[in-house]
Amino acid sequence: MDQSDVGNDIEKILLTSEDLGKKLDEMAARIDEDYAGRDLLLVGVLKGAVMVMADLSRRLHHPIAMDWMAVSSYGSGTKSSGVVRILKDLDTDLTGRNVLIVEDIIDSGLTLSWLVSNLRSRGPASVEIASMLRKPDAAQADVEVKYLGYDIPNEFVVGFGLDYAENYRNLPFVATLAPHVYGG
Template sequence: MDAADMGDDLERILLPAERLGARLDEIAAQVDADYAGRDLLLVGVLKGAVMVMADLARRLSLPIEMDWMAVSSYGAGTTSSGVVRILKDLDTDLSGRHVLIVEDIVDSGLTLSWLLANLRSRGPASVEIMTMLRKPEAAKVEVDVRYVGFEIPTEFVVGYGLDYAEKYRNLPFVGTLASHVYAE
């Protein structure tokens, strides 16, 4: 799927695929340097982080392991219920492990803050966070994110793993939707 496939549903491309890839190259080089000589476990947060995690993993030179977690803080609507539920837990024991949480986007930080505390309680050697996108103005709690791809304005974005009603995750870029899409 690309911009042409979206027709008039696409308002604008915020971050083209080339910029996303170039920034991931830089982050991967930094992760390789920071974790040299250590075993690293990447923990992807489903579903949004699938693209970011796959692309980051392919760029890393160090041997890594990967695992996935799915958490939800949204009930049936689009606003947080305030209660985080684990929908899919890790299969890996974190005891003594170096863990890098991989996220697609950090906005309020509420769910990520909870996830960080949860994983730290499992006895890892370290836990850090990498996110492709961060919305600083949307933060409700401060979460220390070690690796940030891009800081973006507080607007709803899709593509590169991010969805609207489970659509548009497979766009190779990050973009915004035209307002008529929300009205449907």
């Protein structure tokens, strides 16, 4: 899927496929260096992290294990409810494992802060975060991100795993939507 497939739904491309690929290369090199000779479990947060997880994992140069979680703190709206629910838990025992949470984007940080605390309570050797995007202006919780792609403005974005009404996830870039798409 590319921009021509979505017509005038895209207002502005913020990060191209090339931008994302270059940053993933840099992140993977740092992760490889930091975890050389150690086990590593990547924990992807569904659904948005699928693209980041797939592309990041293929750039790593040592064996890794993967698992997935689905958590929700959103009701029917777009604002966090503050209550986190585990929709799909890990299949892997974290005891003594080095865990790297892989995220597509950090908005408020509230859900991710809860997730880090939850995973640390399971006895891992370490828990760190890798995220392709972060919105510093939207932060409501202090979350330490060890591997960060880009800080972006507090705008609603789609592509590279990010969706609007379950659409646009498979765009190979990150973009803002035109207001006519969401009634803005």
